[in-house]
Amino acid sequence: MLNITQPALSRSIAQFEAECGVRLFDRNRRGLTETVLGSGIIAEAQGLLAHAERLGLSMRRRIDAQSGSIALGAGPLAAELILPGLLSRFARERPAVQIETVIDAASALFVQLRRGRIELCIVSRLVVPPDIDMVVRPTADVRLAFLVRTGHPLAGRAGLSIADLAPYPIATGAKGNDIFFQSDGGLRAPATTITCENFTILEKVTRTSDAIWLSSPDALMQGTPLLPLDVIEWRAARQDLCVVHPAGVTLSPLARVVMAELVPAAKQS
Incomplete structure (x- = not known):
């Protein structure tokens, strides 16, 4: 687990004991025996190592968009057309992901974006102001x-x-x-x-x-x-739908997956 040789481990333990002024092991002809203090420190260190391993696994799952959470918004039309297919696909393929959805008018969703409460939103292109200070990406068009x-x-x-x-x-x-x-x-x-x-x-x-x-x-x-x-x-008559997210902000792995899923989700809804 430590990926370290026995001599290097012995030197590290000796250095730790010298720096902290404690003795973790009693050394004799039969080998090493944990001291009372050493036993407690070793147990705590083992817990830290296990936590580090779990943290590494959690980070890998988040990077792979297999866990974690995301908050996204949708206008009423986009919610009816896109969210059912999108959420169903996540439930099947990424069951550990937590998704929070906010369905509201586009103007309210833009406020949520600026406050960082949602990461992106899906709205009609017609309700996006031409001078909005955000990234606007088309996703699909729908019949009217x-x-x-x-x-x-x-x-x-x-x-x-x-x-x-x-x-x-x-x-x-x-x-x-x-x-x-x-x-x-x-x-x-x-x-x-x-x-x-x-x-x-x-x-x-x-x-x-x-x-x-x-x-x-x-x-x-x-x-x-x-x-x-x-x-x-x-x-x-048709109406374009688009995804809007703040400019200059790095999207999370989950948000990037949502972006990639939006067009298929719209077509299959």
Whole structure:
């Protein structure tokens, strides 16, 4: 365990005894016998060696991203699309890793990043300010659509225009979507009347009223009774997702694994 020869070990023990003014062993013709003081010191040293070995193993596991902890954030849409696949993969392949997730609006997540409470976050590219002092890396893009309940007055109608949506409440999961979408590729959207960061609430509101939910069909659970409207201008609408993390900060091994996993997780969700 010590990787040291017997003569070198004997010299080290003798030097320790001389420097500390103690005797660890009684030496006689039969060899060495631990003194009472030496027995206690040796037991403590053995504990330190065992701790050092465990520390080395723990460090290797952390470097290999097989243990440790990470805190990451996600906007509502990214949480629905990416987190289930990402967390499932970690549970299968890295069961010792502790993951804390924070689901919130992008502006709140950026505050958490600056305070060091989360290491990275996954949000819509549209809600990232162009002058943000952070690293922004694209991960995936998702479909967008106006979703309604079965039985909605507009359900099943082909070739709708934005004007056809005007009489109904528009629900979104992020503030200012109407502004962002108007500036993204020339797409126009009616003004938002219901804003909520909780997708479960938005799904219930849409399912039980004539509200129209601007979201991604990919975020819906299988069997959810909501339908995308055929709005001509939005037939090919998509939204980019990205990862944001502080500039000039070295990412942990776990964070680098998350970065590498994000695109596959998004595609498989």
